[in-house]
Amino acid sequence: MKRKALIPLIMLVIFPILAFGLLSWKIMNKDRKTMALLFHDLTQSQLAIVDRLIGQIFSEKEEQFLKSSRELKWNPTALREFNRKAWSLRQVFALEADGQRMFPPSDAERTRKEEAFLQRTQAVWDQFVSRTRPNEETSMANPPPEEESIFPGTKKPSGFMKVLPEESRGWFSWMSGTRISHIFWRRDNSGRVLGFELDSVRFLSDLIALLPATDFEMDTPENYRIRLLDAHGSPIYQWGKYEMEKLQDPLERLPLSPPLGNWNLEYYGPGLKESSGYMLIQWITLMTMACLFIGGLGYFLYREQNREMKSAEQRVNFVNQVSHELKTPLTNIRLYAELLESKLEQSGFEEGQDNKPRHYLNVITSESQRLSRLISNVLMFSKSRKDQLRFQPRTDSVDGIIFKSLEAFKPIMESKGVRIETHLSAENPVEVDPEIVEQILNNLFSNLEKYGASGKLMKIESLQNVNQTRVRVSDHGPGIPAKDRQSIFEPFYRVGSSLNEGVTGTGIGLSISRQLAHLHGGDLVLIETEKGACFELRLHTPIEEKAP
Amino acid sequence: MKPSRYFLSFILILTLFLQPPSQVFARQVQLDVNLGNPVVQAGIIQKTFLKISLKGYDVPLNEDRSPLNVAVVLDKSGSMKGEKLRRAKEAAIRAIEMLHSRDIVSVISYDSVVQVIVPATKLTDIYEITKKIRRIPADGSTALFAGVSKGAHEVRKFLSRNKINRVILLSDGQANIGPSSPQELGQLGSSLGREGISVTTIGLGLGYNEDLMTRLAGYSDGNHYFAQYAGDLEDIFRKEFDSALSVVAKELIVIIHCADGIRPLRLLGREGEILGRTVRVPLNQLSGGQEKFVILEVEVPPGHEGQKTNLASVDVSYRDLKSKREDSLNDSVFIEYTKSANKVEKFKDQRVMESAVEQTANEMSKDALRYMDSGNLSKAKEVLDESARFLKKNAQTLQSPALREMEQEMRQDVMELDDSNVNQKRKSMKARQFKRERQQMY
Numbered sequence: 001m002k003r004k005a006l007i008p009l010i011m012l013v014i015f016p017i018l019a020f021g022l023l024s025w026k027i028m029n030k031d032r033k034t035m036a037l038l039f040h041d042l043t044q045s046q047l048a049i050v051d052r053l054i055g056q057i058f059s060e061k062e063e064q065f066l067k068s069s070r071e072l073k074w075n076p077t078a079l080r081e082f083n084r085k086a087w088s089l090r091q092v093f094a095l096e097a098d099g100q101r102m103f104p105p106s107d108a109e110r111t112r113k114e115e116a117f118l119q120r121t122q123a124v125w126d127q128f129v130s131r132t133r134p135n136e137e138t139s140m141a142n143p144p145p146e147e148e149s150i151f152p153g154t155k156k157p158s159g160f161m162k163v164l165p166e167e168s169r170g171w172f173s174w175m176s177g178t179r180i181s182h183i184f185w186r187r188d189n190s191g192r193v194l195g196f197e198l199d200s201v202r203f204l205s206d207l208i209a210l211l212p213a214t215d216f217e218m219d220t221p222e223n224y225r226i227r228l229l230d231a232h233g234s235p236i237y238q239w240g241k242y243e244m245e246k247l248q249d250p251l252e253r254l255p256l257s258p259p260l261g262n263w264n265l266e267y268y269g270p271g272l273k274e275s276s277g278y279m280l281i282q283w284i285t286l287m288t289m290a291c292l293f294i295g296g297l298g299y300f301l302y303r304e305q306n307r308e309m310k311s312a313e314q315r316v317n318f319v320n321q322v323s324h325e326l327k328t329p330l331t332n333i334r335l336y337a338e339l340l341e342s343k344l345e346q347s348g349f350e351e352g353q354d355n356k357p358r359h360y361l362n363v364i365t366s367e368s369q370r371l372s373r374l375i376s377n378v379l380m381f382s383k384s385r386k387d388q389l390r391f392q393p394r395t396d397s398v399d400g401i402i403f404k405s406l407e408a409f410k411p412i413m414e415s416k417g418v419r420i421e422t423h424l425s426a427e428n429p430v431e432v433d434p435e436i437v438e439q440i441l442n443n444l445f446s447n448l449e450k451y452g453a454s455g456k457l458m459k460i461e462s463l464q465n466v467n468q469t470r471v472r473v474s475d476h477g478p479g480i481p482a483k484d485r486q487s488i489f490e491p492f493y494r495v496g497s498s499l500n501e502g503v504t505g506t507g508i509g510l511s512i513s514r515q516l517a518h519l520h521g522g523d524l525v526l527i528e529t530e531k532g533a534c535f536e537l538r539l540h541t542p543i544e545e546k547a548p
Numbered sequence: 549m550k551p552s553r554y555f556l557s558f559i560l561i562l563t564l565f566l567q568p569p570s571q572v573f574a575r576q577v578q579l580d581v582n583l584g585n586p587v588v589q590a591g592i593i594q595k596t597f598l599k600i601s602l603k604g605y606d607v608p609l610n611e612d613r614s615p616l617n618v619a620v621v622l623d624k625s626g627s628m629k630g631e632k633l634r635r636a637k638e639a640a641i642r643a644i645e646m647l648h649s650r651d652i653v654s655v656i657s658y659d660s661v662v663q664v665i666v667p668a669t670k671l672t673d674i675y676e677i678t679k680k681i682r683r684i685p686a687d688g689s690t691a692l693f694a695g696v697s698k699g700a701h702e703v704r705k706f707l708s709r710n711k712i713n714r715v716i717l718l719s720d721g722q723a724n725i726g727p728s729s730p731q732e733l734g735q736l737g738s739s740l741g742r743e744g745i746s747v748t749t750i751g752l753g754l755g756y757n758e759d760l761m762t763r764l765a766g767y768s769d770g771n772h773y774f775a776q777y778a779g780d781l782e783d784i785f786r787k788e789f790d791s792a793l794s795v796v797a798k799e800l801i802v803i804i805h806c807a808d809g810i811r812p813l814r815l816l817g818r819e820g821e822i823l824g825r826t827v828r829v830p831l832n833q834l835s836g837g838q839e840k841f842v843i844l845e846v847e848v849p850p851g852h853e854g855q856k857t858n859l860a861s862v863d864v865s866y867r868d869l870k871s872k873r874e875d876s877l878n879d880s881v882f883i884e885y886t887k888s889a890n891k892v893e894k895f896k897d898q899r900v901m902e903s904a905v906e907q908t909a910n911e912m913s914k915d916a917l918r919y920m921d922s923g924n925l926s927k928a929k930e931v932l933d934e935s936a937r938f939l940k941k942n943a944q945t946l947q948s949p950a951l952r953e954m955e956q957e958m959r960q961d962v963m964e965l966d967d968s969n970v971n972q973k974r975k976s977m978k979a980r981q982f983k984r985e986r987q988q989m990y
Binding site: 087 | 656660662663664691694696698700701725726727732735740742743822823824828830
């Protein structure tokens with residue numbers, strides 16, 4: 001009984017939790033994937049902004065050099081003077097239309113700085129010159145040697161290189177020592193070339209100046225570090241609050257646009273790893289809360305139900321105890337009532353005489369019978385609880401048992417105006433436990449008297465097959481409401497309606513009756529009828545032949 | 549109405565006349581061009597020193613000075629933890645407290661990343677700035693290059709020819725993120741110097757790279773200090789601010805045009821451009837009372853007795869920070885030939901020779917440093933000893949206490965130098981060499 005109630009209750013708790021857990025996990029997982037995608041897009045675009053910023057510096061320098069190249073006078077003195085002042089330049093130089101170097105001069109005194117320039121560009125000088133020639137510009141007939149860098153500026157004309165019919169310009173990059181050097185050059189329409197060698201260190205400094213600093217004070221949610229790595233993979237600059245581990249891998253990487261094509265931007269951060277752990281924690285918290293809530297609710301319901309059961313059981317226990325105590329005095333009462341009855345007959349009370357003492361006696365008898373029924377029900381129930389019910393068959397006639405039981409109810413039925421109708425055909429002696437059958441019938445009759453007396457009819461039918469006896473007890477009373485038909489066999493279940501108003505009972509009669517029927521190899525069922533209630537008792541009753 | 553207008557004009561005229569003779573326009577940087585041997589032996593090719601000395605005029609204390617535009621760049625890497633950083637912060641705060649509200653200050657700190665603690669701002673709320681400086685914590689590695697770049701960027705926001713634009717870098721360690729070789733930092737210094745920003749470097753303790761720090765300062769014409777102990781910092785910061793506050797001239801360019809036949813050989817101490825017979829030396833700034841000089845060694849062709857020719861003419865252009873105008877100076881120097889050795893000796897210019905000896909000895913000290921670097925301590929000592937003897941000899945003939953002092957220094961170096969203190973010695977020698985080379989005020 002308890003288990004039966006417990007299982008749905010557990011289901012009630014577990015299923016919603018499982019469903020909730022699964023659903024929330026799925027949603028969170030999906031969220032995480034979307035987040036990861038968003039994160040990727042976000043960081044990439046963040047890096048792209050930096051890349052654009054760096055590109056912007058290049059184009060700014062380009063603008064600046066273009067402007068200077070248009071204004072500069074074509075003589076060594078002017079170029080030298082320009083060179084002294086232009087702090088973002090390392091060296092300016094000029095080629096005549098025929099490719100001969102005009103500045104730094106070949107045939108005049110040179111400063112040490114100019115000498116140094118000629119020295120460091122010596123290896124790539126011819127390449128550079130041929131790159132700036134009008135006709136050779138697009139041909140890559142002589143690819144540069146391996147140790148020299150390629151020329152992204154001329155290879156990829158994306159913004160850095162525009163070929164005009166007459167004019168031309170571009171970036172020329174090469175490795176000088178450990179650092180990459182850049183030369184911006186412009187050929188004017190007369191074929192003369194001005195070259196500007198960028199001060200690579202100063203360029204880095206300018207780059208750093210423009211890139212963001214790190215702000216630890218501001219309470220921004222962003223927790224990242226972006227690093228700018230040069231062609232050797234060594235960091236040039238980094239910013240962001242995030243403190244990275246020694247050998248941490250970047251979450252995102254973006255190669256810079258030309259002419260810094262082999263430079264990289266790297267994005268470091270806790271990424272979503274931590275947040276997925278955070279998500280798990282979040283999910284567990286949510287689940288725990290759900291478990292607690294639903295479990296608590298389940299426990300509450302379970303306890304409520306249990307308490308009701310317990311109180312009913314306590315009632316029974318109490319009655320059980322009391323019943324044991326009542327059994328002996330009750331037997332005595334019945335014994336003496338019967339003695340008194342026989343005494344009355346002996347002392348010659350005649351019909352028509354003062355009938356009152358007999359009537360009183362009848363009441364005493366019937367009420368004590370009723371009380372003993374109740375007591376035996378209670379005792380039976382507690383026996384069933386302890387699995388102490390015993391089936392003790394004897395040879396007897398079922399009809400006889402019916403008559404015997406009916407006898408006890410006649411007076412009360414009469415007093416309530418209930419007509420007793422019998423159609424009995426189970427008189428054969430069969431293997432039967434009369435005590436059990438009597439107990440069941442008594443319960444059925446007692447119920448009829450209590451709830452169905454308004455129908456003014458008690459109909460009893462009996463039928464006998466080879467091994468089975470069926471007894472039907474029906475009335476024309478209010479019947480049992482459809483919703484209660486299953487439950488009436490449950491212990492302590494009482495149809496909560498006007499039906500039992502003013503009627504008391506323990507609520508164990510039908511339950512114990514059905515159990516007894518089961519014990520007898522049969523069943524007690526409610527039969528559907530048009531009017532009133534109809535119970536059918538089925539009993540396994542082998543015909544007495546072999547028995548002695 | 550009418551009388552009052554006359555009265556006003558009268559007052560105006562009166563004030564014009566009564567104004568004390570303005571020194572603002574009269575004041576100039578003082579230029580002196582001298583030869584070590586204005587009279588030389590006739591008939592032979594010989595070398596002599598040409599000294600071009602520039603002296604800033606003194607400025608009364610109460611006079612308005614040019615506003616300062618300074619970025620203080622503090623190393624806050626892990627090695628600065630504790631007393632070092634605390635002292636550095638206090639020193640910076642004390643120095644900033646010397647400034648007034650027209651000055652512009654920014655504070656940058658760096659470890660592996662760079663933080664702009666105080667963006668370039670007029671010094672109106674000094675309390676807020678000092679509060680921010682005091683909050684700087686120490687940890688991480690050393691992105692020195694980035695720190696200087698950011699510092700320069702802050703200065704650049706208010707860059708003006710009429711201001712003293714300066715980055716003051718304090719570091720106790722090696723640069724290890726971004727460009728970190730002395731050569732690269734020198735290149736950066738040179739570029740910043742041309743832009744008008746000088747970088748002063750303060751090396752703290754014995755962990756910093758003195759080559760890097762002196763190059764950065766040297767090429768941008770800033771100052772360099774060696775602070776062996778954090779306790780020295782307050783004094784150094786004060787000196788640095790003092791010297792920055794007393795700058796009277798900027799963007800000084802010295803151009804020496806040697807006469808026909810005169811060959812410029814080398815510049816002692818300073819960087820410059822030698823092109824044929826023209827020598828060009830830029831100096832970023834000059835403080836009031838400070839004397840900076842350029843020493844050029846020249847080769848003089850043989851001449852004959854009694855001949856007196858022009859050796860060189862010198863043009864100096866600069867920007868006067870008081871008048872906020874360009875100004876220029878020029879002078880020329882003659883050389884005379886004689887047969888009399890006595891006369892040569894008699895006309896010898898003691899001060900030029902003193903400077904030349906000082907610079908030569910300084911060069912020798914630098915050589916000693918190179919030997920120290922290659923681990924040859926005994927050779928280094930030998931060179932230092934030689935330089936000390938050279939100084940002693942010249943101190944006697946020139947009767948120069950300055951040279952004697954330098955000799956003592958050298959002797960002390962010889963005495964003290966051993967394996968245990970190479971690092972410390974190297975730093976102090978480097979700082980002294982730097983100061984001598986550039987006539988740093990303190």
